[in-house]
Amino acid sequence: MKLKGKVHKFGANIDTDVIIPARYLNLSEATELAKHCMEGINPQFISRVKPRDIIVATTNFGCGSSREHAPLAIKACGISCIIAKSFARIFFRNAINIGLPLLECDEAAEGTETGDIVEIDLAIGEIKNLTKNKIFVAKPYPDFMRELISSGGLIEYTKRKLKREA
């Protein structure tokens, strides 16, 4: 799967309370959640983000609450992938479970800025910064995780698997 979009850069410890504050958690429609995505840290983000854009951050992205609303909000506002030096454990699992691809890559996190155009090949973990003309390589996913993402997430994946077993 290939992805291409403009980068929105964030720093370290972007927590789930700034991604989506608790007062919006009763919105279980992803498109409604998306309207408040990143409100706590960058209220302009939502007016700047375009479909297929990419978030790049440094360490511990998505720390804090287990709220799956956080990756849902990010995915629904159009973000196609998050690249970071590291992700908090629960966020990592949640994002993969809803079919939002994540890549861990120190060099890409350092060598990319807001506004850069980046192209990603998920199958091989290749990240091309077209603006800066640089290529970075993240660790690619194990096969079952790629299948999970391409199914659209854990729910669809489980449905398919249970159907196959039945």
Add this chain to the structure above:
Amino acid sequence: MGQTLSEKILSQKSGVEAKAKDIVIAPLDLVFVQDTTGPLTIKQFQESNFKSVAVPEKCAIFLDHATPSPSLELSNDHLLLRHFADETGCFISEVGEGVCHQIVAENFANPGDIIVGADSHTVTTGALAAFATGMGSSDVAIALALGKTWFRVPETFQILLTGNFPEKVGAKDLVLYLIGKIGADGANYKALEFGGETISSMSLSQRLTIANMAIEAGAKVGLFPSDEVTLTYLQSQGRGHKYKPLQPDTNATYEKIIPINVNQLEPMVALPHSVDNVAPVHQLKNTKVHQVFIGTCTNGRLEDLAIVAEILKNKKVHPKTRLLVTPASRNVLKQALKAGYIQTLIEAGAVLLPPGCAACLGLHQGVLGDEEVCLSTSNRNFKGRMGNPKAYIYLASPAIAAATALTGKITDPREIP
């Protein structure tokens, strides 16, 4: 080969020898959701075409995060959760019963159990030697339906505690110090396992405070071994028969050993907007505080209220500071009433809120105004956490919170006569 507590529990439950980095599938002793993550979990559950939960008596729904409900939207979420409980036979904990993690400790968690909750502070009952961890709604929806899930066996950091706590220094100061030392992602994906001579003298309440905040360093679990303290607690809750001794092997493999001599600790505070931004209380002496919040799954237990009542006895809260107190559960509230703590707090000027999460996550009961400062005994001080990104949250122990409520600025509890 020697096993850590995580390896031991995951081996016993999965039936295979589980080593760090392995992936195992294990049956679950408890799967739960609360009222902010529950509605999405149910949506995922229904979208998967599941009709029933695997084992109803091992599934629970807690109404605690916004209780009593402050809005019609949240009231409707509560209705949805009650309806799901009726249909599936899940246990439901109603408005006013208290915070999920406290009730899981009081009524469910046993040594060697595996517990999965749609709440990051599910780690709390690691204090009872349960492998308890938080997951998101999709994972928990599948766990409800199948009664099992997969785990990557975590590598373990052993936190080796020696010495005795100085006066007015305790579990909260220790865990803030630890998070400050290793950082907000210092234990990401890892298990924290507490050991050393100090733990045998630590109450279950203190252990719950520490395990609760393991997630603030990114940890998957925060585990204590089970011992006499665990047994006595389980007996007090009518579950003495559920006790089993659980210790790591002496030759277990740890990725890292972090020794801490608790004799050296001072009262600690986490500064806005990150839990690892910690400093000893004396460095913050003149910080003015508008609201003090005492409660939550971190520090809303009887022992915490006892500390607060002792400091506030026959004194008055500062006129420019609001003091909000929320017992972690109905059980805690009942005991605090009996012990006279509630009377003391009310006379000092505290506002008593019903058992639940209260002001912790900014949904109701104590949302902060612009530029206001709150000192809280909770576990998170993220920007906007208490409902306003223009407010500032400091985290500290019940002793610091009580002392601060009296003076209106961050205060070392050792300085209150």
